[in-house]
Amino acid sequence: MTDTGNGTTILFAEPGARWRSVAYGPLLCLIVLILELVTAAQVHWFALIFCAALIAGFVVLQVIAGQRHVSVELTDTALREGTETLPLATIDAVLPERDEDSWDDEDWESARSLGELSGVPRRRKGIGLRLVDGALVQAWAKDHRGLRAALTEALGGADPDKAEDTGRAAPSTEETEHSENGADR
Template structure:
């Protein structure tokens, strides 16, 4: 069997950070170097090379951390938020979006965010989830939270429910 046959279909994915951002600092240093060459001024070879390497190194660490801790992936059977993976069979329902006109927060807005971070990451919006078996409320999150909400709702509708599993056990 090849890997494409065994890999689950990804319904929604956000990488958390993009590798292309590592190149932004060195490209800026290259532009400054070209400007120094064109203007025939003093060329700061060592300084610009050092800055390019330093910027690329720091951004590399940020991209690795972003891809590990802030990425989202939804398949037909699991939801992965950062390093935490939640089977879809544990989710009872996706709760509705909060009312923007309301003064009160929904209960799920103060619930634990999935993943190992202390809350919903910056520039992401939370999605309330009610878990089965007394698991309470948690927050999933994504930049494109509306699309994740739609894909997650559709994936949960495709799953066999607990009542259909109970009917199969009786037969």
């Protein structure tokens, strides 16, 4: 947990993109330059410098966009997903994960995702949230289990598998155990 300057505590954070990725393209061009110098081949100074600058420039744009639109931050007062901030007081419950063995989709899987993007961003997984007004939305993160745990704790530690929260009973131990040969899967 990290304390911000304005008195709130950061419970969970994902930056969306990291600045170190800007260096990957220029480093690759530097390796090619070293190989050209060592092998006594013709050194392509202009092409390598141009490519390094061009790649770095494009990646800078991607990092800025990633940090603006795909970052996640949970504080003790709000959840920020990209450019949208949702006060924790408006969240009623964190819904359970999707049952991978079920053929039916959960209701929250077709709900609006938080942020200004049209859906859950690539390489992220949605988390169902029920708001106080009854609406369903999807939060999302790369570390979705970490965000789910932090959200559950921030909302008062309610168990997301309780039947009262989800409207359906939690599976019994007999339903979750599988046979050794996998015939019941």
